[in-house]
Amino acid sequence: MSPMSVLTRDEAQTRARLLDVHRYEIALDLTRGDETFDSRTVIRFSVGGDQKAADTFVELKPAELRSATLDGHPLDPDTLAENRLPLTGLTTGEHELRIDAAMRYSRTGEGMHRFTDPTDGETYVYTQLFMDDVQRVFAAFDQPDLKAVFDLTVRAPEGWSVLANGVTTQQDDGTWRAAGTPLISTYLVAVAAGPWHSVRTEHRGLPFGIHCRRSLAPHLDTDADELFEITRQCFDRYHEKFDEPYAFDSYDQAFVPEFNAGAMENPGLVTFRDEFVYRSAVTETQRQTRAMVVAHEMAHMWFGDLVTLRWWDDIWLNESFAEYMGYQTLTEATRFTDTWTDFGVTRKAWGYDADQRPSTHPVAPEAVDDTASALLNFDGISYAKGASALRQLVAWLGEKDFLAGINNHFARHRFGNATLADFIDSLADATDRDVHAWADAWLRTTGVDTLTPRLARSDDGTCSLTVDHDGSRPHHIAVGLYDRTAGDGDGLTLRERLALDIPQTAPQPLGKRPALILVNDGDLTYAKVRFDPDSFETVRDALSRLPEPLTRAVVWNALRDAVRDGDLPAGAYLETARTHLPHETDLALVEGVLAFAAGHVTDRYLPASTPAPHEQAGTVPDRPAALASLSALCRDLIRRTEDGSHSGLRLIAVRHFIDAAAHPDTIAAWLAEGTVPGGPELDPELRWRILARLAVLGAVDETAIAAELAHDPSATGREGAARCRAALPDADAKRRAWEAMFATDELSNYLFTATAQGFWQPEQADLVAEYVDRYWTDAPAVAARRGPAIATAAGRWAFPRYAVDADTLRRGEQCLREADLVPALNRKIADELDDLARALRIREA
Numbered sequence: 151m152s153p154m155s156v157l158t159r160d161e162a163q164t165r166a167r168l169l170d171v172h173r174y175e176i177a178l179d180l181t182r183g184d185e186t187f188d189s190r191t192v193i194r195f196s197v198g199g200d201q202k203a204a205d206t207f208v209e210l211k212p213a214e215l216r217s218a219t220l221d222g223h224p225l226d227p228d229t230l231a232e233n234r235l236p237l238t239g240l241t242t243g244e245h246e247l248r249i250d251a252a253m254r255y256s257r258t259g260e261g262m263h264r265f266t267d268p269t270d271g272e273t274y275v276y277t278q279l280f281m282d283d284v285q286r287v288f289a290a291f292d293q294p295d296l297k298a299v300f301d302l303t304v305r306a307p308e309g310w311s312v313l314a315n316g317v318t319t320q321q322d323d324g325t326w327r328a329a330g331t332p333l334i335s336t337y338l339v340a341v342a343a344g345p346w347h348s349v350r351t352e353h354r355g356l357p358f359g360i361h362c363r364r365s366l367a368p369h370l371d372t373d374a375d376e377l378f379e380i381t382r383q384c385f386d387r388y389h390e391k392f393d394e395p396y397a398f399d400s401y402d403q404a405f406v407p408e409f410n411a412g413a414m415e416n417p418g419l420v421t422f423r424d425e426f427v428y429r430s431a432v433t434e435t436q437r438q439t440r441a442m443v444v445a446h447e448m449a450h451m452w453f454g455d456l457v458t459l460r461w462w463d464d465i466w467l468n469e470s471f472a473e474y475m476g477y478q479t480l481t482e483a484t485r486f487t488d489t490w491t492d493f494g495v496t497r498k499a500w501g502y503d504a505d506q507r508p509s510t511h512p513v514a515p516e517a518v519d520d521t522a523s524a525l526l527n528f529d530g531i532s533y534a535k536g537a538s539a540l541r542q543l544v545a546w547l548g549e550k551d552f553l554a555g556i557n558n559h560f561a562r563h564r565f566g567n568a569t570l571a572d573f574i575d576s577l578a579d580a581t582d583r584d585v586h587a588w589a590d591a592w593l594r595t596t597g598v599d600t601l602t603p604r605l606a607r608s609d610d611g612t613c614s615l616t617v618d619h620d621g622s623r624p625h626h627i628a629v630g631l632y633d634r635t636a637g638d639g640d641g642l643t644l645r646e647r648l649a650l651d652i653p654q655t656a657p658q659p660l661g662k663r664p665a666l667i668l669v670n671d672g673d674l675t676y677a678k679v680r681f682d683p684d685s686f687e688t689v690r691d692a693l694s695r696l697p698e699p700l701t702r703a704v705v706w707n708a709l710r711d712a713v714r715d716g717d718l719p720a721g722a723y724l725e726t727a728r729t730h731l732p733h734e735t736d737l738a739l740v741e742g743v744l745a746f747a748a749g750h751v752t753d754r755y756l757p758a759s760t761p762a763p764h765e766q767a768g769t770v771p772d773r774p775a776a777l778a779s780l781s782a783l784c785r786d787l788i789r790r791t792e793d794g795s796h797s798g799l800r801l802i803a804v805r806h807f808i809d810a811a812a813h814p815d816t817i818a819a820w821l822a823e824g825t826v827p828g829g830p831e832l833d834p835e836l837r838w839r840i841l842a843r844l845a846v847l848g849a850v851d852e853t854a855i856a857a858e859l860a861h862d863p864s865a866t867g868r869e870g871a872a873r874c875r876a877a878l879p880d881a882d883a884k885r886r887a888w889e890a891m892f893a894t895d896e897l898s899n900y901l902f903t904a905t906a907q908g909f910w911q912p913e914q915a916d917l918v919a920e921y922v923d924r925y926w927t928d929a930p931a932v933a934a935r936r937g938p939a940i941a942t943a944a945g946r947w948a949f950p951r952y953a954v955d956a957d958t959l960r961r962g963e964q965c966l967r968e969a970d971l972v973p974a975l976n977r978k979i980a981d982e983l984d985d986l987a988r989a990l991r992i993r994e995a
Contacts, residue, residue, distance in 0.1 A: 155231075155232045155233055155234055156282070156520040156521045156522040157209075157282060157292065157293060157520060157521050158519055158520045159461055159462075159463075159518065159519055159520065160519075162293040162295070162461060163461075164206075165206050165291065165293065165296070166293065166295050166296060167198075168197060168198065168199075168201070168204055168206055168240075169195050169196070169197060169198075169206065169291060169296060170195060170196045170197075170198060171193065171194075171195040171291055171296045171297070171298040172194045172195060172196065172298060172299065173193075173194045173298055173299045173300075173301065174191060174192070174193055174194075174288070174290070174298055174299070174300045174301065174339075175191070175192040175194075175301045176189070176190070176191050176288045176300065176301070176302045176303070176339075177189075177190040177191075177302075177303045177304075177305075178190075178287070178288070178302070178303070178304045178305070178341065179304075179305040180275060180304060180305060180306045180307065180310075180343055181305055181306065181307055182252070184255070184264070185213075185254065185255060186213045186214075186252045186253060186254055186255065187252070187253055187255065187262060187275075188250075188251075188252055188253075189212075189249075189250075189251050189252070189253045189287060189288045189289075190248075190249065190250050190251075191247075191248070191249045191288045191289045191290070192246065192247070192248050192249075193208070193246070193247045193249075193289065193290070193291070193298075194244070194245070194246050195244075195245055195247070195291070195298075196243060196244045196245065197240045197241065197242050197243060197245065198242065199242060200242055201240060201241055201242045202241060202242075203238070203239045203240070203241070204239075204240040204241075205236065205237065205238045205239070205240065206236075206237050206240065206291075207234040207235060207236050207237060208234070208235050208237060208247060208249070208289050208290065208291055209233050209234060209235075209282070209284070209285040209289065209290060209291070209292045210230075210233060210235060210249060210251060210285045210288070210289040210290070211233045211253075211261075211285045211286050212230075212251035212252060212253055212254075213251075213252045213253060213254045214251060214252040215227040215230050215235070215249070215250075215251045216250040216251060216252070217248075217249075217250045218235060218247070218248065218249050218250070219247070219248045220237060220245065220246070220247050220248075221245055221246055222246075225237075233285050235249075235289070247289070249288075249289040251289070253286060253287060253288075254286070255275065256286065257898045257899070258410075258898070258899045258936060258937060258939040258940055259278055259408055259409060259410040259899045259939050260278060260283045260286060260410075260937060260938070260939050261277065261278070261279070261283045261286025261287055262275055262276070262277050262286065262287050262341075263275065263276055263277075263278060263406075263408060263409075265407040265408055265865075265898075267363050267364075267365050267407070267864075267865060268863050268864065268865055268867075268868055269365040269863055269864045269865070270364060270365050272344065272345050272363065272364055272365070273307075273344060274342070274343070274344030274345075274346075274363060274406065274407060275341075275342070275343050275344060276340075276341065276342040276343070276344075276404065276406045276409075276421060277339070277340055277341045277342070278409070278410065278411075278414060278421070279336070279337050279338070279339055279340070280337050280411075280414060281337060281462070281521055281524065281525050282337075282521045283337075284336045284337055284339065287339075287341075288339075290336045291336070292336050292337070293336070293461075294335040294336075294337065294458050294459055294460065294461070294462070294567065295335075295458070295460045295461070295567040296335075296336070297333040297334055297335050297458070297565065297566070297567070298333060298334075298336075299330050299331055299332065299333060300315065300330065300331045300334065300339050301328075301330045302314050302315075302316075302327070302328040302339070302341065303321075303325050303326065303327050303328075304318075304325065304326045304328075304341060304343060305324065305325045305326075306325075306326060306343045308324075309345050310343050310344050310345055310346075311326075311343070311344070311345070311346050311348065312326035312328075312341065312342075312343045313340075313341070313342040313343070313346070313359075313361060313402055313404055313419050314326075314328035314340060314341050314342075314418075314419060315328060315331050315334070315338070315339060315340055315398065315416060315417055315418040315419050316328040316329030316330060316331055316398070316399050316400065316418055317329045317357065317399055317400050326343075329399055331398070331417070331418075332397055332398065332565055333565040333566075334417055334455065334458075335458050338415070338416050338417055338454075338455060338458075339416070340414075340416030340418075340419040340421065342361070342404045342406060342419065342421065344363070345364055346361040346362065346363070346364075346404070347361065347362055347363065347364045347366070347367035347370060348360070348361045349361075349370065349371065349374045349378075351378055353378075353381075353382050353385060353401075354385070354386075356396070356399070356400055356401060357400045357401070357402075358378065358381060358382075358400070358401050358402070359400070359401075359402040359403070360374060360377055360378070360402075360403050360404075360405070361402065361403070361404040361405065362404070362405040362424055362427050363405075363407060363424065365864065366405070366424060366427045366429070369427050369428060369429050370405070370427050373427070373428065376437070377403070377444070379484075380441045380444050380445070380484055381401070381403070381444060381448070383483040383484050384444060384445045384448050384479055384480070384483055384484070385401070385448065386483070387479050387482055387483035388448060388449065388451075388452070388475075388479065391479075391553055391556075392452055392556070392557060392560060393557045393560065393561065394452065394456060394557070394560040394561065394564060396451055397417070397451070397455070397456050397564075397565070398417045398418040398451070398455075399418065400418050401418060401420075401448075402418060402419045402420070403419075403420045403422060403444070403447075404419060404420070404421050404422070405421075405422045405423070405424035405426055405427045406421050406422070406423070406424055407424050407865055407900075408865075408898055408899055408900045409421060409422065409423035409424070410423075410899060410939050410942075411423070412443050413443050413446070413447045414447075415447045415450030415451070415454055415455060415468075415472070417451060417455040420447045420448075422443065422447075425866075426440045426443070429833070429834055429835070429864070429866065430833035430834050430835035430836065431797075431801055431830055431833055431835070431836075432801075433737050433741070433798035433799075433801055433802060434737060434798050435492060435737040435738045435741060435798065437486075438480070438486040438489060438492060438738075439492070441480055441484060441486055442476045442477060442480050442486075442489060442492075443476070445475070445476040445477075445479050445480045445484075446472045446473060446475070446476030447472070447476075449471060449472040449475035449476055449479070450468060450472045452560060453467065453468055453471040453472055453475070454467075454468035454472065456560060456564055456565065457559065457560060457563040457564060457565075457566065457567070457568050458566075458567050458568075459567065459568070459569070460567040460568065460569050461518070461569075462518050462521065462524030462527075463514070463515055463516060463517075463518035463524070464514060464568075464569055464570050465524065465527055465528065465532055466513045466514050466532050466536045466570075466593070467568070467569075467570065467573060469528070469532045469533050469536060470513060470532060470533065470535075470536025470537050470539065470540055471536075471537075471540065473497070473533045473534065473536065473537035474536075474537040474540040474541060477489045477490060477493050477537070478541075488699060488700070488736075490673060490700055491699040491700045491703045491736060491738050491739065492738035492742075493534075493537070494673045494700060494703035494704065494707060495703045495706060495707065495738055495739055495742035495743070496738065496741075496742050497530075497533065497534040497537070498534050498538060498673075498676070498707065499534075499707065499710060499742075499746075500530035500533070500534045501530040501531060501533070501534030501535035501538060501676070502530075502535075502598055502678065502707075502711065503530060503714075503985075504529050504530035504531050504534075504535070504981075505530070505531055505535055505596065505597060505598050506597070506598060506714075507980070507981050507984045507985075508980065508984060509526075509977055509980055509981055509984075510531065510596045510597065511527060511531060511596060512531075512593060512594050512595055512596055513531060513532065513535055513536045513539055513592065513593045513594075514570045514589075514593040514594060515527060516594070522972075522973045522974075523973065525938060525973070525974065526973060526974065526977045535676055538675070538676035539592045539593065539676060541674060541675075542592070542625070542626065542674060542675045542676060543585075543588065543592070545626050545674045545675075546583070546588070546624075546626040547577075547581055547583055547585070548581075551577075551580045551581040551583075552577070552580075554580035554581075555573075555576050555577035555578075555579070555580035555581065555585075556576070556577075558576035558577075558579055558580055559572065559573055559576035559577075562576060570589070570593065574586055574589050588624070591622065591623045591624060592623055595622060595623065597621070598621070598676070598677060598678050599619065599620060599621025599622070599623050599625070599676075599677040599678070600619075600620040600621060600677060600678045600679070600680065601617050601618070601619060601620075601625070601627070601652065601669045601670060601677050601678070601679050601680070602617065602618045602620070602669075602679070602680040602682075603615055603616075603617055603618075603629075603667045603669050603680070603681070603682050603685070604616045604617070604618050604682065605660075605663065605667070605682055606657060607663070611662065611663075612659065612660065612661050612662060612663075613660050613661075613662075613663045614657035614658060614659050614660060615629065615648075615657060615658045615659075615660050615667065616654060616657045616658070617629070617650065617652055617654060617669055619652050619653050621677070623677075624651065624652065624653070625651070625652040625670075625675045625677060626649070626650075626651055626652075626674065626675070627649075627650050627651075627652060627669065627670050627671075627672075627674055627675050628647045628648065628649055628650070628670070628671045628672045628674060629647065629648045629650055629658070629667065629668065629669055629670075629671060630644060630646075630647050630666070630667070630668040630671030630672075630701060631644070631645040631646045631647070631648065631660060631664040631666075631667060632644055632645065632664055632665055632666040632667075632668065632688070632696070633645050633664055633665055634665045634692075635695075640691070640692055640695055641692070641695045642665065642666060642688070642692050642695045642696050642697070643697070644697060644698075645664060647671055647672065648660075663684070664685075665684070665685075665688045665692075666685045666688040666689065666692075666696075667681075667682060667685050668685070668701065668704060668705065670704055671701055671704060672700060672701075672704075673700055673703065673704050678708070678711045678715075679704065679707075679708045679711075680708065680712070680717075681708065689705055689709075689726075690726060690729075691729075693705055693706075693726065693729075693730045694729075694730035694731075694733040694734055695733075699735075699736040699738075699739060702734070702736070702739055703736075703738075703739060703742075706739060706742065706743055709723055709726060710723070710746055713750075713751065713755070713992070714750075714988060714992070716991055716992055716995045719995070720751045720755040720756055720771075720992060721756070721771040721776075723746075723747065723751055724747055724751060724752075724771065724776055724779055724780075727743050727744070727747050727783065728779055728782070728783050731743055731744070731783055731787070732783065732786040732787060732790060735796075735799070737798045737799060737802060740787075740799060740802050740803075741802050744780070744783075744784075744802065744806045747776075747780060748780060748806060748809060748810060750989075751776065752773055752776040752777060752780065752810075753773070753912050753952060754951065754952065754954055754985075754989040755989055755992045755993065756771055756772055756773050756776050756993070757772050757773065757993060758772065758773050758912065758915065759772050759773070759774070773912060774812060777810045777811075777812045778812065780806065780810040781807060781810045781811065781812070784803045784804070784806045784807035784810065785803075785807065787799060787800070787802070787803035788800060788803045788804060788807065788826075788828075791803065792828050794829070797829075797830070800829070800830070801830060804826055804830065804836070805836070805839060808836070808839050808840050808843050809839070809843060811843055811847070812847075813847070814843075814844050814847045814849035817840045817843060817844065818840075818844060818849060820832065820840060821837065821840045821841065821844070834862050834864070834866065834867065834870075835866075837858065837862070838858070838862075838866075838867070838870030838873070838874070841854065841855065841858055841870070841874050842870070842873050842874050842877055842908065845874040845875075845877040845878050845879075845908070846877045846879070846911045846913055846914070847879075847913070848878070848879045850874070850878075851878070852875065852878070852883075855871050855874045855875055856871075858870070858871070858874075859871040865900070868901070869900055869901060869903075869904040870904070872890075872897075872901050872904040872905045872908065873904040873905070873907050873908035874908060875887065875905075875908065876904075876905045876906070876907075876908030876909040877908035877909070877911055879911075879913070879914055879917055881917065884909065884917060884918060884921070887905050887908065887909050888909070888921055888924070888928075890905055891905050891906060891909075891928075891932070891944075891948060892924075892928040892929070892931070892932050895932075895935060895936055899939050899940065899943060902940060902943050902944075902947075902948075903943050903947050906943065906944070906947035906948035907947055909921075909948070910948075910949075910950055910951060910952055911952070912952045915952065915953065918950070919953075921950070922950045922953045922958055922961075923961065925948070925949070925950055926961055926962070926964070926965040926969065927969075929944045929945070929948060929949075929975060929979075930965070930969045930970070930971050930972075930975060932944055933945075933971070933972045933974065933975040934970075934972055938972070938973075938974040941972050941974035941975040941978070942974050942975075942978060944975060944978075945974065945975045945977070945978020945979050945981075945982065946978055946982075949978070949979065949982045951982060951985075951986070953986075954986060954989045954990060954993065955990075956990065958986060959983060959986055959987055959990065962979060962982070962983040962986070963983060965979065966979060966980060966983070
């Protein structure tokens, strides 16, 4: 893959001052073979001002540029430099540009991705045009503030159907025509073509549809009623909140294969990763996550599609709002009424982690000079921290004024573009509060504040509270006061929730000292919280007796932060989990705590084996001891759910028991019998999970993997087989996996990820030691060849994250200094090295 020039903000501003783009007419021919498709584009635009000979450029990345004409005059195709075709001598007035090109299909989820389903041999294509991938599909002035109307026709193979932003109809000549769009940005154009299985309905006079590959049809049909119900409920709730109606002519949701993101908010055609079409048993929390993504993407129809950012420095105007609205609307409108607990224990931790790395940035950064830099900001800050900031804003401002400001914003900028300043002005007109100062404090700063309770006791036995504030942001919070339950010494009862503004003007009287003082009860702000000594002891012995899941989520997050900061031994976190998770009922909490306990504490923060007595004093649990503790915990949960009353909890426990297995006997017996005793029966997800763990332990071979793949030849099965093969504790298996990832470019984005997930295993440190050093040369090379999606996967999944030692840190830092890394890989390696350094500090504490 040859490089593409990135668009700078200065270039975009210059072009936006020069051009007014009116309409695109795009004709795609998908019948030209497996490697390329034809793309013919007509762009009608005008040049403003008093121009006599202005110059600009149009972007495209073709396999072959056959011809280009400007106002009927041919342009030399050889002037195409990287991804830019110069347009020179432009005069004031109307112009027409015509481009005829052959474009390459993608195997990495960028541009026009092509996928052949191994189950039935059917082929599907779909676009993902975000940021600067439009030019991989058609020629465009590729920046968000040059909106236009898009007319699209597609020639597709017989038996295919075509989906697009507008309603599509098949013409007499066999081509498909999509209804013209309103004004939208180039990156929001969408096409999905193939022999889709479709389920359709209508709501409020609009056609609604859900679509997937034919091989997934039975699974989509099973959940169709649920998906449509969630879609209708969110659609109706947004129309209660927003004055502006939904602006497009239909609402299709397509579940597409090998999709890099969770979903993409193309107006009228939202694309989702098709793992959301569940082939195997899932928990209610997983269904809630899918519903949240539906709500999140629908919020984008207003935040992002109707009103679009002017430049990528305001990506938070898209993602933070959709994140906040997705969770809040799901809570208000659907059966999922406790979504903020899941947000608190999973998404918020993502934000906290990102915000404490050297790569942190403000929610609304000012230094986003080009599209490559902008792509790096799609992270826990733009999503989770931004949504947390908005939740805090609503708590401080009040929802009525917040919604009034939002509706001002929509009315002023509908079908246009807007900036942070525009949005804050719209809010300011709806309230007498100083939202400009709030925005400066919350959206233009970095890092996580810390709130710590400090008590002063009076002679009469009462006490007062001061919340010490390490940070600069104002916070409107609740402080929960909990007493021991009368007659039940282990129980905790809420006495009162106090509303506090931080910084305080005076200490807060509390009366009798509570057993637990919980700062940020209700999780209304974004800050790390600490405990006073007495409250910490209460947490250690009574955490599971707190009455509300969201309260327990705040406590678990505080413990997680304390471990990461070196203030709480990793072993103490495991002990707390071992004590309290057997009594937990909230699925999001159980999953979140087990995930941190396994993936971070056990696999990275604890030593692989206990140091000899002369090397370290005291008792430090090692990884084998932690695995034994996790296995015992999961076994307790499995026993607790034998009556069938908590199937979701049981499924979580079974999954984590498999992952923590240090010996193959039990899980191998489950695989042979096709069931866990007492249930559940093993579906494809559980079978591949067991096989992957058995591969790590050396208890299966290639024959067993091939047999399972023959039993499940689906795309998911193919990924499972790649993961298992890479996990085998065999030098030849590791060599083949490494060569597949780094020596050839044949793996799709999903197969690359699956192979990388299997390759590194904590149990196999000696076997893969040579590849740690090879990573620093091979990963930069593949990232440069294959582009941002594979660069991201190489940094996230192929990084040697279990090599927690000073030499890995040293070599990684040298790579950052000396290698010429593409931005996506540079960012991922920098983040992984910061996490590695943190793990080393925790081990040494």
